Amino acid sequence: TASFAGLGLSPDETFAEALSELESELSKIPDDNKSVFLEAMRRCPELVNTEHKQAFIWREDFDSKLAAERLVKYWERKYELFGPQKCFLPMNYESIKDDLIAFFTGFFVLLPKKDDFGRAIFFCDPNRHDPSLCSLESVLRAVWYVMEAACEEES
Incomplete structure (x- = not known):
């Protein structure tokens, strides 16, 4: 996985690499196990933007597999708590x-x-x-x- 310790990479390049790895890890998760995340991507792509994904990468210390799992769990928990009507709304x-x-x-x-x-x-x-x-x-x-x-x- 990418890290700032990687030789010669700027933070932007590191995040770009990590985002690419995150997308790869997300693609490995079966659709049935990430259905709420996929629904969020469809219904509110502005909430599942690069900045949103970077937060999960940062939280998991650039471990893309853990970041992908946490991102999917985030949307599952949000759906459980807010339900289908409010889960995909901005927090306002x-x-x-x-x-x-x-x-x-x-x-x-x-x-x-x-x-x-x-x-x-x-x-x-x-x-x-x-x-x-x-x-x-x-x-x-x-x-x-x-x-x-x-x-x-x-x-």
Whole structure:
């Protein structure tokens, strides 16, 4: 797999090589095992763009096989949590409007400050979850939204 330790490759070249390897690894996964990912590619290609794929490559330290597996699992989990109507929408008001109570309980928040390395800081207070106000699934969708928002911010 590609890595920055590779001799003479710039970061752009390294990502280009890793993206090519990722596509190769994705092609090895049977379609039945990546049906939600394929549906995302069809219904919302703007969400499954190069930047999206690079995040998985980066997370798996340029191991394209692991990145492909994680990318497919990401879409499976998103589908399980958001369902077919919202899974393929961008993370915005439309995708979370039914979960606003969970979102505003303060159960899981992105703090306004970053750590010394520019990374997002989250705060979770489980005592703020009131099952009479919102379901655990609603809370999980709100957490997903907050984490997606943090990933989209530049560090």
